[in-house]
Amino acid sequence: MERERKKLRLNPLLITMNITGILCLICCIMILVLILSGNQTKEPAKDAMALEPGRTYTAEEVDALIAEAKSEGNEEGKEDIKEDIKNAYTNGTGIVHELRLLFPNDIVFYNNGKYQFVPISDTIPARTYDPAGLVVNERNEMEYQVNGQTESVKGIDLSRYQGEVDWALVAADGVDYAMIRIGIRGYGTGEIVLDDTFDANMTGALQNDIDVGAYFFTQAISEEEAIAEANAVIEALAPYKVTYPIAIDVEDVNDSAARTANLTPEQRTDYVIVFCETLKAAGYTPMIYGNLKSFCDMLDMERLNDYEKWFAFYDTYVYFPYEISMWQYTDSGVVNGIEGNVDLNITFTRKWGQ
Structure with a gap:
């Protein structure tokens, strides 16, 4: 018991770092969700964005999409996504760059105050240059x-x-x-x-x-x-x-x-x-x-x-x-x-x- 109590006294920094890391990840996800749902323009959350023809996504669905994208990789992959989000802000590339990484099957661009997602078509000739x-x-x-x-x-x-x-x-x-x-x-x-x-x-x-x-x-x-x-x-x-x-x-x-x-x-x-x-x-x-x-x-x-x-x-x-x-x-x-x-x-x- 004494040994266990000693161990607990030695690890508050580690525990704090873990909690901080989790909070940072949650903040990044919340930022993405807020932007994708149109909240940055102070519009109602029900104003969802079209990610594919004939369908719109609410904030909750976007949250699920991001979670799914993260769950497809291992822990190292999740850390990569966190690092990309951080770099998008610190390097000035902006959130649109991160969205393009998260949605490789769509063309993503900023249009009239929102981010627009257009599915890549297989009926249009693809680029031939490298x-x-x-x-x-x-x-x-x-x-x-x-x-x-x-x-x-x-x-x-x-x-x-x-x-x-x-x-x-x-x-x-x-x-x-x-x-x-x-x-x-x-x-x-x-x-x-x-x-x-x-x-x-x-x-x-x-x-x-x-x-x-x-x-x-x-x-x-x-x-x-x-x-x-x-x-x-x-x-x-x-x-x-x-x-x-x-x-x-x-x-x-x-x-x-x-x-x-x-x-x-x-x-x-x-x-x-x-x-x-x-x-x-x-x-x-x-x-x-x-x-x-x-x-x-x-x-x-x-x-x-x-x-x-x-x-x-x-x-x-x-x-x-x-x-x-x-x-x-x-x-x-x-x-x-x-x-x-x-x-x-x-x-x-x-x-x-x-």
Whole structure:
């Protein structure tokens, strides 16, 4: 008995550490549950999130899902999850990174104050590039390498916001291609407006042996408007030798008064297809530009397998399970000949151009 009492007196620190560890794990789970249930926006707990089509999850069900994910591993695996949660906060990667680890069969992104979960489709072509081949080079730019050899091609995209460009310096800085904005349709007025630097940029790039593609920001709300946008693009491109794709830029303008605010994904996809098919009939390679919200919330990707994808995701990796042809990886690039920042892109192979 004396020995047992002595042992108890020697272990209060160990007991305290165990209790602290358990409390930390409970806190982490509670944080995840609160976020997933929408409590961070002070909405009722009954406002559950959709994790798969046709079903929503309450806070209790999310709690059970997390518990199930943890129970599938051993004790070491549980500790790994705790460590990931801690790192998500201390390293600034945020909770969305942790959710993506916990739900590998979904595409997870933040959308309108909530986290959205979209099941990965097996009817959309999966990526064929090896993510391990994405590297940051000595210029702090992204490259795609195969067996240590660079396979990617460096490009930029730009518009009137980059001002006057010295294209000779751009070419000397290693830029192989440029995606140049043709114009926009206003999200309020609906008027098609051509970019006032388009002709100068196309001419300057081509004169310096930089391959060119182009893009147009759509706000079409009918098939007729989509055709009108495509025809405006075709007319603007007529004087130039275009070797790269022509992209339709699909983005959320985050304005409830926008003329496209009430479009369904089916309607928007209809208009994108009409735009792309009109370009294809004119001899151009159509492409669709967008981010996670564009492709996973605004469009029906399963209907767009025939078209090239240009994906915007600003990091040193690509969070997207599907095939893409072009990756816009930063909007803070620096290129000689351009004042201020510019978007940087890579294609994964020399698919177009010289």
